[in-house]
Amino acid sequence: MKMVSKVNSLYELVNGNNILVQLSVPQLMEKIINNKEGLLTDKGAISVTTGKYTGRSPKDKYIVQENSVLNKIDWGSVNQPISKKVFNRLYHKVLHYLKHKKELYVFKGFAGEDKLYQLPIQVITEYAWHNLFAHQLFIRPTEEELKNHQSQFTVIFAPDFKADPVIDGVRSETFIIISFEEKVVLIGGTEYAGEMKKSIFTIMNYLLPEQDIFSMHCSANVGDDGDVALFFGLSGTGKTTLSTDKNRRLIGDDEHGWSNHGVFNIEGGCYAKCIHLSREKEPQIYDAIKFGAVLENVVVNENTRIPDFDNGSLTENTRAAYPIDAIDNIVQPSVAGHPSTIIFLTADAFGVLPPISKLTKEQAMYHFLSGYTSKLAGTERGVTEPEATFSTCYGAPFLPLPAKRYAEMLGKKIDEHKVQVFLVNTGWTGGVYGVGNRMKLAYTRAMVQAAIEGKLKHVETVKDEIFGLHIPVHVPGVPDEVLLPNKTWKDELAYKGKAKELAGKFRENFKKFTDIDAEIEKLGGPIA
DSSP states (O other), X not given: OOOOOHHHHHHHHHTSTTEEESOOHHHXXXXXXXXXXXXXXXXXXXXXXXXXXXXXXXXXXXXXXXXXXXXXXXXXTXXXXXXXXXXXXXXXXXXXXXXXXXXXXXXXEEEOSSGGGOEEXXXXXXXXXXXXXXXHHSBOOOHHHHHTOOOSEEEEEETTOOOOHHHHOSSSSOEEEEETTTTEEEEESOOOTHHHHHHHHHHHHHHTGGGTOEEEEEEEEEOTTOOXXXXXXXXXXXXXXXXXXXXXXXXXXXXXXXXXSXXXXXXXXXXXXXXXXXXXXXXXXXXXXXXXXXXESOOXXXXXXXXXXXXXXXXXXXXXXXXXXXXXXXXXXXEEOOEEEEEEEEOOTTSOSOSEEXXXXXXXXXXXXXXXXXXXXXXXXTOOSOEEEEOXXXXXXXXXXXXXXXXXXXXXXXXXXXXXXXXXXXXXXXSSTTTSEEOOHHHHHHHHHHHHTTTTSSOOEEEOTTTOOEEESOBTTBOHHHXXXXXXXXXXXXXXXXXXXXXXXXXXXXXXXXXXXXXXXXXXXXXX
């Protein structure tokens, strides 16, 4: 029996009688409530739960081995290969499954705010709330743009379709598969909406460098004088929190491109962690959770419909998805000039890295390649408490090309634009996780503000004897004794032991970079 072509199958699906295209936010919210997919909260947000998968499933993510990408992808445990045969079989099974659903929802939009590099996409979802998520997270077209919209990539999200690992050739019931030749992302077996967002980011991390654009897992904001700051870091390290600043306009909270013209947001919305969220600590994020926002895995009182942001019983990875214009102080459109400051954020569970340190270009490239932090509870399945990890370029799960490609682009940008780079530890101080305390947000904000405003450009520093980092001895608004990590520990010998242990982990991790200039490791890595 001859297999129907994938193009025709997708065309038939998108033009089927069960398709609802480009529903408005109120229409989608009505569908969500009528379908019993979620609850309406007291502020008009929709509250949903994602079942057993409350974070990404990186071990179930694949890229199809196709001739056009075969020699470009950095294949391995992150970019796992899957055959065309396996993809084709699952693709047709999913399309056949969706074809018989009562209703399907289609969102048409874009990734990439800069019109020169914009990627038209469409998202087909089984659930109405997933379509609302896509509507809020990606860039929404104008009426005129919608008339001329020609999708170049399609996301197909079928959470209730469970794969059979024995028959379907995948690891589990869950699968996230990217085909660059078919221009399709196929997602099934999980309800976690973040898989859509990060799949499109992975695609952009492949396409943009091919156009000589540095793609970045970072948030970005800009001051009144046009000074742009970037914040790199994994989930939970503070990208969204620190870039959402009442005194600076937000460009975006998670994904950006840096072209020869400047920085642009890849998304049209924000996906903020909201465990322990309060108006006092994060007013802009708190107030953005209103009509049309999606609360993911946040416990809500059934009667009052008031969210309990302190309740992590479902997961610590509670999330809020909302359009970027839900925040008052933003740049529209989400583009700006070249950055003058870069902040690398790390949540150090060892409690030994300085709360802030200045980096040379070599140190910046070293720490960018290392991507050290602690996985925080809930960001991935099975992670219940922080654990030390290294995620290349602060975004390894989403980088399909070799790390060297991204690191060289960073180094080039630092040189071209004389960028000041800082490493900021938002993790523990005074001891390891469970003994020390998490760095106070007020102190971190003060340090970041001083860095961005140029107050640390000529400040006196001391050199860390283990990591070689240049630590400012004074930062406005921060007690001096907080700045030197060895002074915050009760037992300095214990501090040195842990610091050397972490330095050893840095060295061991860096061994995987066999094609990196030796000077980067020599000048940028630990010195003891």
